[in-house]
Amino acid sequence: ALRRLGYAPTKARKIDDDVQGSRRYAVTTEEDEEERRVDVTVLDRDRQVAGLVYRLWRRLLLASETRRRAIRSLRAELEREALMAYAAKAAGANTPRLLGTSEVGTEAALLIYEHLDTRALEDVPDDEITDDVLTEVWQQVRLFQAQRLAHRRLEGESIHLDKSGHVVLVDARSGEIAAGDLLLRLDIAQCLTYLALRVGPERSVATAAAVLGPDALAGALPLLQRIALTRQTRSALRGKDKKLLSAVREQIVELKPPGVVAQVRLERFRPRTLVTIIGSALAAYLLLSQLGQVDFVRVLTTAEWAWTGIALVAAGLSYVAAALMIKGFVPESLPLGRTVMVQFAGSFVKLVAPAAVSSVALNTRYLQKRGIPPGLAVASVGASQLIGLAFHIALLLFFAYVTGSDAAASLTPSRTLLIVLLAVSVAIVVVLGVSPLRRMISTRVRSLFSGVVPRLLDVLQSPRRIVQSVTGTLLLTLTFVVCLDACVRAFGHDMSFAAVAVVFLAGNAIGSAAPTPGGLGAVETALMAGLTLSGVNPGVATSAVLLFRLLTFWLPVLPGWASFTWLQRHKAI
Structure with a gap:
């Protein structure tokens, strides 16, 4: 193939593959009785398949404007790289000159570049990366931007320095000609981040601003997201300061405080969303398999309507209790009626998000719309969640003890209490023994208390707020327990209130931890299992739980939707 292009190769040796895995060779040719070296990149079908799963995942995950084509024909790949090489050279950028291209049969193709004696910036020590080098990097980026060329891989393996210290850009195969604004801004965001990893945010931003101007950096501000960066840069961010992107943003804001910055969403969906969808599908499968064994006509006709009415009233009072809890943890005045509507709206939001997440997000949004600063709003909701968790654990231990005591005749702890305490002890040992879990818990607890404790102190200064x-x-938990107890009694089974409380508290904890909307599937399974283990007939347990979930999860959806719509229309959330 080289001879067809007029070269007379005398020897060749394989050198390191390029960043995309293509084979590269250093070839010595003879020209006018003089030896000359050229660098040959070989594209073949076998290497095209490498990394295919990762490229398909990124194509599925990212918005259409940012994603690369996962699979191209060999011919299209050859033409793309050649076109980028010619366009970059025409733009005046310092890149290796493309000397020729050729197909090698039907399974491979090669590109011949002039050899430049360079070393990758990745191999250059940090203290050798001067401001002059940084400035020249940005000058090369500016040349690309001026001709609307997007490099798409501005990192240490693609930025080189020649013997005289000048910057050379290589590996532009993933680039785009006639690139849109989004891709050009992504190049700036990528280069800013990589250079910040090497020399710090201050120098990276300062040299970029001197060459490109503050406006160009402000345009890249919304794109400083991990998902927008190359794989290697994301890995480097995980290994270094995790707040580096925030530091880069702060440096840009100091140069040019943004007006209204339009947020750019690059992901079609988040991996957490995929987990929720899979979890919801699994929960629906489990729930439907259980429901297939239930005679709904029998459930509705055999239930005692008096107990069903009590369960309905208790379910309704739970929304008033939730509103009182939020009001108690907010020193500012909140109208009770509108706060109750927010809790009803949460029952609608639970259809698309886990129960704990939807409640926290909606209440925080509501407080912000009431004029409470975001930090204080988060702290107030966090305080209510923290105290709610403490009460939840205390009530679980209390009712577990009461369940196993015969009218307080013996002070011997019940088997249920011992099991609960043992489970809690094992969980604590596991968390303390696994260092990643320990660090995660300590970090979250520290961040929680930094905002929540001052808010709790504000609440403690008002006896009315405390009450x-x-x-x-307390009322929020007890109304749910009363509702479940009434549902069990509606089907003719008499069970102690303490035992019902233990079943509900354990099932609710599992539902809050489940990633499915409203704990769907997890709550039903936990409650049915708990009631069955407590001696309730499996058929009665299934009927009681279905009635309970109908009253507390499905029935409030319609008034929740109405509340959500009304609150949105009146800009209350």
């Missing part, structure tokens, strides 16, 4: 918050927290 309101404690009453709301």
Whole structure:
């Protein structure tokens, strides 16, 4: 193939593959009785398949404007790289000159580049990367931007320095000609991040601003997201300061405070969304398999309507209790009626998000719309969640003890209490023994207390707020327990209130941890299992749980939707 292009190769040796895995060779040719070296890149079908799964995942994950084509024909790949090489050279950028291209049969193709004696910036020590080098990097980027060329891989393996210290850009095969604004801004964001990893955010941003101007950096501000960066840069960010992107943003804001910055969403969906979809599908499968064994006509006709009415009233009071709890943890005045509507709206939001997440997000948004600063709004909701968790654990231990005691005749702890305490102890040992878990818990607890404790101190200064918050927290749990107890009694089974409380508290904890919307599937399974283990007939347990979930999860959806719509229309959330 080289001879067909007029070269007379005398020897060749394989050198390191390029960043995309293509084979590269250093070839010595004889020209006018003089030896000359050229660099040959070989594209073949076998290497095209490498990394295919990762490229398909990125294509599925990212918005259409940012994603690369996962599979191209060999011919299209050859033409793309050649076109980028010619366009970059025409733009005046310092890149290796493309000397020729050729297909090698039907399974491979090669590109011949002039040899430049360079070393990758990745191999250059940090203290050798001067401001002059950084400035020249940005000058090369500016040449690309001026001709609307997107490199798409501005990192250490693609930025080189020649013997005289000048910057050379290589490996532009993934690039785009006639690139849109989004891709050009992504190049700036990528280069800013990589250079910040090497020399710090201050120097990276300062040299970029001197060459490109503050406006260009402000345009890249919304694109400083991990998902927008190359694989190698994302890995480097995980290994270094995780706040580096925030530091880069702060440096840009100092240069040019943004007006209204339009957020750019690059992901079609988040991996967490995929987990939720899979979890919801699994939960629906499990739930439907259970429902297939249930005679709904029998459930509705055999239930005692008096107990069903009590369960309905208790379910309705739970929304008032939730509103009282939120009001108790917010020193500012909140209208009770509108706060109750927010709790009803949460029942609608639970259809698309886990129960704990939807409640926290909606209440925080509501408080912000009431004029409470975001930090204080998050702290207030966090305080209510923290105290709610404490009460939840305390009530679980209390009712577990009461369940196993015969009218307090013996002070011997019940088997249920011992099992609960043992489970909690094992969980604590596991968390303390696994260092990643320990660090994660300590970090979250520290960040939680940094905002929540001052908010709790504000609440403790008002006895009325204390009574309101404690009453709301207790009432919220007790109304659900009363609802479940009434549902069990509606089908003719008499069960102690303490045992029902233990079943609900354990099932609710599992539902809050489940990634499915409203704990769907997990709550039903946990409650049915708990009631069955407590001696309730499996058929009665299934009927009681279905009635309970109908009253507390499905029935409030319609008024929740109405509340959500009304609150949105009146800009309350």
